[in-house]
Each structure stands twice: as structure tokens, then as C-alpha cells.
Amino acid sequence: MASTRLHQLAEHLTIKQSSKHPLDPLDGREISAAVAVVRAEKGSLYFNTITLLEPRKKDMLRWLADTSSPRPARVADVIATTKAGQVHDIWVDLEKRSIIKAEVVDGIQPTLIVEEMLSVEEYVRKDPSVIEQCGIIGIAPENMDKVFCDPWTITHDPKYGTKVRAIQALLYYRPNHDDSQYTFPLDFFPIFDVNNKKVIDMEIPPVRRPISLAEPNNYHMPDIEREGGYRTDLKPINITQPEGVSFTIDGRTIRWQNWSIHVGFNYREGIVLNNITFYDKFEGKERPLFYRLSIAEMVVPYGNPDHPHHRKHAFDLGEYGAGNLTNSLSLGCDCKGAIHYMDAEFPTQAGGVKTIKNAICIHEEDAGILFKHTDFRDDSTIVTRGRKLIISQIFTAANYEYCIYWTFLQDGTVQLDVKLTGILNTTAMNPGEDLEGYGTEVYTGVNAHNHQHLFCLRVDPNIDGQNNTIFQSDAVCSPYPVGHEKNKWGNAFTAAKTKFKTVAEAQSDYDAKTSRTWDMANENKLNKHSKKPVSYKLVSRESPALMPKEGSLVWKRAGFARHTVQVTKYKDDQLHPAGRHVVQTSGDPSPGLPAWIAENPQENIENTDVVLWHTFGITHFATPEDFPIMPAEPITLLLRPRNFFEKNPCMDVPPSYNITPTQVKEGKKGCACAASKESVQV
Numbered sequence: 001m002a003s004t005r006l007h008q009l010a011e012h013l014t015i016k017q018s019s020k021h022p023l024d025p026l027d028g029r030e031i032s033a034a035v036a037v038v039r040a041e042k043g044s045l046y047f048n049t050i051t052l053l054e055p056r057k058k059d060m061l062r063w064l065a066d067t068s069s070p071r072p073a074r075v076a077d078v079i080a081t082t083k084a085g086q087v088h089d090i091w092v093d094l095e096k097r098s099i100i101k102a103e104v105v106d107g108i109q110p111t112l113i114v115e116e117m118l119s120v121e122e123y124v125r126k127d128p129s130v131i132e133q134c135g136i137i138g139i140a141p142e143n144m145d146k147v148f149c150d151p152w153t154i155t156h157d158p159k160y161g162t163k164v165r166a167i168q169a170l171l172y173y174r175p176n177h178d179d180s181q182y183t184f185p186l187d188f189f190p191i192f193d194v195n196n197k198k199v200i201d202m203e204i205p206p207v208r209r210p211i212s213l214a215e216p217n218n219y220h221m222p223d224i225e226r227e228g229g230y231r232t233d234l235k236p237i238n239i240t241q242p243e244g245v246s247f248t249i250d251g252r253t254i255r256w257q258n259w260s261i262h263v264g265f266n267y268r269e270g271i272v273l274n275n276i277t278f279y280d281k282f283e284g285k286e287r288p289l290f291y292r293l294s295i296a297e298m299v300v301p302y303g304n305p306d307h308p309h310h311r312k313h314a315f316d317l318g319e320y321g322a323g324n325l326t327n328s329l330s331l332g333c334d335c336k337g338a339i340h341y342m343d344a345e346f347p348t349q350a351g352g353v354k355t356i357k358n359a360i361c362i363h364e365e366d367a368g369i370l371f372k373h374t375d376f377r378d379d380s381t382i383v384t385r386g387r388k389l390i391i392s393q394i395f396t397a398a399n400y401e402y403c404i405y406w407t408f409l410q411d412g413t414v415q416l417d418v419k420l421t422g423i424l425n426t427t428a429m430n431p432g433e434d435l436e437g438y439g440t441e442v443y444t445g446v447n448a449h450n451h452q453h454l455f456c457l458r459v460d461p462n463i464d465g466q467n468n469t470i471f472q473s474d475a476v477c478s479p480y481p482v483g484h485e486k487n488k489w490g491n492a493f494t495a496a497k498t499k500f501k502t503v504a505e506a507q508s509d510y511d512a513k514t515s516r517t518w519d520m521a522n523e524n525k526l527n528k529h530s531k532k533p534v535s536y537k538l539v540s541r542e543s544p545a546l547m548p549k550e551g552s553l554v555w556k557r558a559g560f561a562r563h564t565v566q567v568t569k570y571k572d573d574q575l576h577p578a579g580r581h582v583v584q585t586s587g588d589p590s591p592g593l594p595a596w597i598a599e600n601p602q603e604n605i606e607n608t609d610v611v612l613w614h615t616f617g618i619t620h621f622a623t624p625e626d627f628p629i630m631p632a633e634p635i636t637l638l639l640r641p642r643n644f645f646e647k648n649p650c651m652d653v654p655p656s657y658n659i660t661p662t663q664v665k666e667g668k669k670g671c672a673c674a675a676s677k678e679s680v681q682v
Contacts, residue, residue, distance in 0.1 A: 021251055022055050022063060022072040023274050025265045028345045028353040034076035034092045035351040041099050045080035045088060048110040049321075050347040051266045053077040053091055056572050057291065057609075061466070064275060075100070079110045085165055085195040108581035109162050111268070111321050112153055115349045116194050117167075120151040124169050124190055127199040133188045138211040139173060148172045148181045150398040150425075153319045153583050154191065155311045156553060159201075162584045165194040168203075168311060170398075170425070178223075179216040180423070180628050182399060183446060186211070187428040189308055203308050209428035212445030219629040241338040245364060247389060249340060254362065256389045257410050258649070260286065263391060265344050265360060268576070269294040270322035270393050271406060276462075278412050282646040288462040289536065290639075293414070295322070295404065296458035297578045297592075298617070299558040301548050302425070303450035304438040312425070312449075313554045316397040318582030322404075325395040328357045334394060335361040361392045370410060370653060378664045384655040386410050399423040403632065410650040414639040418455065419632040424448040424622050440622045448622035452547060454561045456577050457614040457637070460570065461520040463644075464534055466609045469521050470506060470567050472498040473537070474514035504601035506567035510543035518565050518614075519642060523607055527643040534644045538565070538612070540637035544619045556587025559594035561615045568596050570609040577613055 026034070031050050038045060054060075055072035063069055078090040087110055091101040124130050125144045134147060154166040169190045172181035187209035191201035216223070224230055247256035252263045258279040264272035276290040295317070302312040316322065323344060329335055344359035370386030391406040401422035407415040429435065429447040439449040461468045474496045482490030497519070500506035510516055521535035546561040548554040555562070560577035568574065576582075579591030589595060593613060616637055625631070641649070659670025 020071075020074060021253065021262065022060060022074070023052070023262055023264050023272075024252055025344065026050065026052050026074075026076060028355065030074065030076065030094055031345060031347050031353050032351075033094055033097070034078055035347065037092045037097055037099060038078055038080060038090055039351065042080070042088065042090070042102070045082060046349050047078070047080050047347045047351050048087075048113060048349070049077070049079040049267055051077050051268070052264075054572075054575075057570065081110065083195070105581070107162050108585075109153075109165050109583035110581060111324070112151070112167075112194075112319055112583060113321075113349060114324060117151045119197065120167055120169055120192050120194070121149040123197050124149050124171070124192060124199065127190065129199055129202050130171075130190050133202065133204065134186070137187060137208060139186075143173075146174050147186070148174055151192070152312070152314060152398070155313055156557065156584055156586050157311060158586075160191075160584070161586075164200065166200070166584065167192040167194055168308065169199075172426075173211055175216060178218065178220050180218050180220075182423050182426045183214065183217045183443060183628065184212050185426045185428045185446070205306075207430070209430050209433075212428070214444035214446075217443050217446075217628045239337040239365075241364070245338050245340070246387070247340075247362070247364065249362070252342065254389070254391075256364075256408065257387065258412075259389065259408050261391070261408065263342065263360065263362075265323060265342070265393075267321045267323040267346055268317055269296055270317075270326055270395060271295075271360060271391060271404060273391070273406060276414070278649075280645060280649065281652070282649075287464055287644075289412075290414075290460060291462040291466075292458070292460040293406070294458050295416075295418075295455050296576060296613075297456040297560060297582075299452075299454050299554065299561055299578070300400075301452050301454075301546070301554040301558070303452075303547060304427075309427070309449065310553065312451075313548075313558070314397065315558070315578055315582045316395075316400075316402070318576060318578050320397060322393070322395045322402070323359075325397055326356055326359045327394045327396060327401075328359065329361045329392075329394065330358070335363055335392070337363045337365065339363045359393060362390070364389055367409060370650060371648070375661065378661055380659055380661040380664050381670065382655050382658045384650075384653050386650070386653070388415075396422065399425050410653055412641040412645065412649050416457065416637050416639075418635045420453060420618070420620075420635070421630050421632040423629055424626055425451070440624075442622055442624045442627040446627065448627070450619075450621050452544060452617060452619045454544070454546065454558070454615055454617040455635075456560045457616065458575070458577070459520070459538070459612040459614065459639070461536065461610065461612065463520050463522045463536055464525050465522060466570075467522065467524060467607050468610055469523050469533075469606050470500045470565075470610060470612055471519040471521055471535075472500065472508050472565075473517045473519055474498070474511065476514060499606065500567055501604065501606045502601065503568055503597050503603045503605055506565070506605060507563045507597075508565040509545065510541070510564040512541065518612070520612060528646060530643045532643040535642045536644065537640045537642045538614060538637070539640060540564075540614060540616050542618060542635050542637070543614075543616045546615075547619065553587060556590050557582075557585055559587070559590040560592060560613060562594070564615055566593060566597065566613045567605050568593070568611050568613070569603050569605050570611050571596075574611070 053075040059072040074094040076092040150170040151167045160166045171186035173184035174181040189203040262274040273293040340362040341358040342360040344356045367386035367388040372383040374381045389408040403419035405417040439447045476496045478487040478492035480487035518538040519535040521533040543564045577593040
């Protein structure tokens with residue numbers, strides 16, 4: 001009976017597999033097909049996640065080398081739950097309409113989804129124990145509609161383990177509809193059982209902090225107008241491309257200025273970039289650079305030692321999902337210029353499909369000076385302005401916004417920019433309270449705790465092929481003393497290269513004293529001029545150490561953040577450095593990257609298929625300038641070609657202005673080339 005029903009559903013949900021790139025995200029029809037297969041075989045389940053199970057790398061490489069060969073199968077990776085919270089991991093072959101793997105997974109909790117988070121506020125407001133505590137700190141029962149909740153996972157608490165799907169409800173008060181609730185944090189923490197929809201515990205501080213009586217501190221228009229209004233001296237900047245954009249898009253593959261990039265997207269990492277290549281005109285061919293790039297995880301540990309603040313360390317990707325939380329972007333606000341958008345589709349808990357319009361923004365921008373030189377002898381000059389292609393998304397994790405920009409430059413550089421904005425996570429404080437250095441009073445009665453934002457970049461290099469080696473590069477002084485025949489004047493210095501041969505060796509921390517960088521090199525191919533291996537260099541200077549101490553809960557759960565760079569040998573199932581399931585894990589033993597390293601610390605990573613894991617971010621000591629809403633704080637890192645090209649690969653970009661020494665001598669005018677048509681003289 002089930003198979004007959006399954007056949008009927010399959011006919012209704014026919015999918016043309018041949019038109020799909022194997023790494024394209026699942027679309028709405030595929031999601032619906034996966035739901036139909038699961039329901040026909042497993043009955044009624046709630047759907048947590050339905051995403052693409054990426055093909056094995058060897059299958060993808062075979063297909064990329066010959067796209068007329070059999071296309072890798074489209075498989076849906078389904079995480080579903082029963083009403084009681086039992087978790088099912090299921091793989092569905094979308095072409096054959098069959099389940100190829102199904103297992104019940106014990107001892108884990110899957111990603112917290114938006115529908116669950118939205119329900120918490122409704123139930124918490126009505127709970128008698130919450131109403132009672134609100135009354136104690138000065139909120140009347142009739143004002144419970146002004147109480148708001150940011151639902152955070154419990155992170156981990158032995159009291160609940162993974163048996164209860166537990167939320168720690170961070171509560172705030174909003175006196176008026178347009179007020180910012182983060183100005184009025186409440187001092188107690190209800191614990192909410194998501195599956196049973198009830199408050200199961202109440203955490204009350206030993207010293208109570210009544211609701212603040214300060215004036216609201218807001219960021220919306222009415223308050224700005226009361227404070228004198230918006231600035232009136234800004235003139236418009238219009239960004240236009242009357243002849244259209246310089247990139248082309250075929251499905252989800254972008255071609256721009258010698259670049260080719262496939263753009264994927266999933267519930268967890270958000271943007272995933274695959275099969276990144278660059279056409280090298282000197283060699284006359286497209287050269288592979290990276291098989292896969294993504295921000296694979298992040299953790300935000302808070303630095304206040306008081307219970308329950310030690311539990312505040314959100315894994316915004318593993319616990320919630322950058323894709324799940326992504327914004328629908330709007331022209332003129334989130335993106336400016338001639339924009340191409342891509343949507344994202346995800347399952348609802350009930351098995352429907354929801355669409356996030358304009359989840360990804362793709363556009364070009366002026367990149368400033370690409371290169372310039374003026375000869376002081378005769379004022380002969382060349383100046384060329386650059387362009388950049390930006391692939392971006394923005395996601396909101398409760399109070400914070402994360403703006404992710406993958407930028408491609410004409411010289412072969414990949415630049416990752418992350419901007420942090422939104423609103424500080426705030427807690428209550430009494431007048432004159434000693435915060436002991438663990439936080440800052442950013443507004444009357446508002447304590448913002450010290451915290452970090454630590455991201456994990458997953459780099460799967462493909463530098464002229466899969467066999468790559470990682471080197472650490474340090475600027476070091478010559479070993480010879482001043483006066484030695486090899487360092488007579490004492491000014492000599494070199495780049496010291498350390499080859500990572502095993503997984504155990506490849507655990508490295510940033511060192512500003514040596515301008516430390518890391519090379520992803522193909523030792524099988526040398527640059528014709530430098531005689532050095534072709535490579536790409538990771539340049540990342542914003543790489544703070546994980547501040548929580550060894551043995552702490554965060555240290556155990558976020559093992560990926562213990563070092564700036566770690567390297568493993570490629571394995572298909574090693575995508576998530578804090579583990580596949582992150583919610584409520586204890587970190588004992590540490591999941592993900594530490595576990596993979598411990599499996600075989602002496603595993604060879606020299607001249608083979610490797611993955612580089614890079615932790616970067618900021619340590620944030622909040623200030624009043626960050627409140628009531630935080631100006632965007634940028635973080636930038638680069639993947640730059642080193643010994644990869646014969647010479648500057650962008651010499652053929654039309655200059656904005658060029659006058660040669662001969663033209664100067666003959667009194668001729670310089671050439672303002674095509675690229676300068678956009679210029680305006682003032």
C-alpha cells in the first residue's frame with residue numbers, strides 16, 4: 001500500500017534531474033518529493049531539515065572533468081522528528097524515489113528551527129511562574145504582552161543533557177511598541193521544553209535587579225526625530241550600469257573576469273562556493289583553485305563567570321543555521337547597483353516549502369585602484385581602477401546581524417569580509433553595580449558582557465589539482481649576527497617556511513610578530529620564474545585566541561577554535577567542525593575537528609587532498625558607541641595568489657588613464673580608456 005502511494009506521489013512530483021547541477025541546492029519540488037517519500041515510508045514526522053547531501057568528491061570530480069558522464073545522484077539529507085522528539089536521519093534518492101538510509105539517532109538534538117523559536121515567546125508570556133517573577137521586578141500582569149523573548153539553546157547543562165529539547169529564554173521588556181527591548185533586560189531565565197511547550201525550570205539570580213526606569217534608548221525614526229532629526233547634508237550617490245553587468249550566470253554558475261564560481265546554499269552554512277577556477281591567459285587554460293569554500297561554523301562565547309551566563313556561547317551555524325536565519329535582501333538598502341538575486345527554499349516543520357526571496361545578492365562594485373605608477377622623471381603615468389564581484393548574504397541571529405561578503409578581485413584574490421552589526425546581547429544591572437570587568441554599562445541599567453565572535457572558515461584547496469601541501473610562512477631575522485659576512489649590516493631577513501607533514505603538526509596559531517601566513521601549495525608544479533611551488537596564501541590578521549580556558553565547557557564544545565589553522569586529510573563526511581549535531585552537546589569527548597585529528601594524528605597531509613580549517617574573528621569589549629544599535633564592525637581575510645601566475649594577471653584590464661614616456665616627450669595627451677567612461681571630473 002505504501003509503495004503504491006509512493007508511486008502516485010512520485011509521478012505528481014516528477015523532477016527533471018538532467019537540468020540540475022549536482023551541487024545546486026534542493027528546490028521546492030525536490031523538498032516536496034523528499035517529504036512525500038519519507039511520509040509514505042515512515043508516516044507522520046515533523047521536518048527539521050531537508051538539504052542536499054553533496055555528492056562524493058571523487059564522483060563530482062569525475063563529472064566535472066566530463067559533464068557528459070553520468071551525473072551524480074541527487075540525494076536529500078532529511079532530519080525529522082516525532083512529536084515526542086525522537087530524531088530520524090534519512091537519506092532519500094530523489095531520482096529513484098527511495099530511502100537509501102534511515103536510522104534513529106539517540107543522544108542528540110537537531111538544529112533549532114525558526115518555527116520552534118517563534119513559539120517560545122507565546123508560551124513563556126502565559127506561564128504563571130514567569131508572570132510571578134515579572135511582578136517581583138516591577139512588571140504588572142496586564143503588561144505581559146510587553147515581555148519579549150530571545151530563545152537560545154541551553155548550550156549544555158547536565159540537568160537536561162540531550163533528553164529534553166531545552167531553551168534558555170532571555171527576556172526583555174518593551175514599554176512602548178516602538179521601543180527597543182534590549183534597553184530593558186530582565187534578570188531571570190526561564191527554561192522552556194520545546195517539545196512539550198512548557199516552562200520546566202526557573203533560574204533566579206541571588207541578587208535581584210528590578211526593571212530599569214531609564215528612558216528608552218531607541219534606533220527607529222520617532223526617537224531620531226525627537227533628537228533633532230536625520231542629517232540633511234547627504235547628497236545621493238547613484239550607482240548605475242547602463243550597459244548591464246559584466247558577469248554571466250548559467251544556472252548557479254557565475255563567470256566574471258576569468259573567474260568561474262558555482263554558488264550553493266544550505267540551511268547551515270548559508271553560501272557555499274564550489275569549483276572555483278581562474279582562466280590563466282599565460283597558460284591558455286582554466287586553472288582550478290578551490291573545490292569548496294564556506295564558513296562552516298562559529299561560536300560566540302560570553303565572558304561573565306556567573307551562572308547561567310557561562311552557558312551563553314551560541315553556535316549560530318550549528319545550533320540555528322546561517323541559511324535558516326538569512327534575510328530577504330532589498331535593493332538600495334542591503335545591496336546597491338545592478339543586482340542579480342538568488343532565492344533559497346527550505347522545508348517547514350509540517351512538510352511544506354518556504355521561500356526566502358533574494359537570499360543571495362550578486363553584484364559588481366568599483367574596487368578602487370588596481371595598480372598605479374607615476375614616473376617622477378617625466379610624469380608618465382598609468383592608473384587602472386579595479387572591479388570586484390561580490391556574492392553576499394545577511395543573517396540575523398536573535399540580536400546580532402552577520403553580513404557575509406565573498407569578494408572576487410581581478411588579480412585572482414578571494415576576499416572574505418564579515419560585518420557584525422545589530423544589537424548587543426544585554427543583561428540587567430543595578431545602579432552602581434560593580435561589573436568586575438566582565439562587562440560594560442553601555443546605557444543606564446544595561447550591562448553588555450565581554451564576548452567573542454569566532455568563525456571557522458573551511459577551505460578545500462584545489463591549487464592546480466587535488467594534491468596540495470600546507471606551509472606556515474614566517475618573516476624571520478637572518479640567523480647571522482651583525483658583522484657576519486652574510487649579514488654585515490644586520491638588516492637581513494627571510495621567509496621561513498614550515499611544511500605541515502602530519503595532522504598533528506598542522507595546528508598553528510597566528511603570530512603578528514612574524515607576519516604569519518599560510519600557503520596552500522602544489523609542490524608538483526613550480527613557477528617558471530621564482531622556481532617556487534604554485535600556491536595561494538591565507539592572509540588573516542584578525543585571529544584572536546579562544547579566551548575560555550582549557551577544560552571549560554566552551555573549550556570542549558568549540559574545539560575548532562583552539563587554533564588559528566588546523567589541517568586534515570579530506571573526507572567526504574567531515575564538513576562540520578563542531579560536529580553534525582551541535583545542540584546541547586557536552587563536548588565530552590570533543591566532537592568534530594578535535595575528534596578527527598585524534599583519530600590519526602600522524603596521518604600524512606603532504607602532497608595529498610587536504611582541508612584547511614581557519615578560525616578568525618574578534619574579541620568584543622562593548623562600549624556605549626555600540627548601543628542602541630551597533631555600527632558595522634568589519635573583519636577581512638584574503639586568499640591571494642603567490643607564485644601562481646607568470647606575472648600580474650590583470651595587466652589587460654583597461655587603464656583609466658595612461659600616458660607613456662614617449663607621449664610625454666612628444667607633447668601628446670594620454671589615453672583615457674574605456675574603463676574611465678564612468679569617471680566624473682569635479
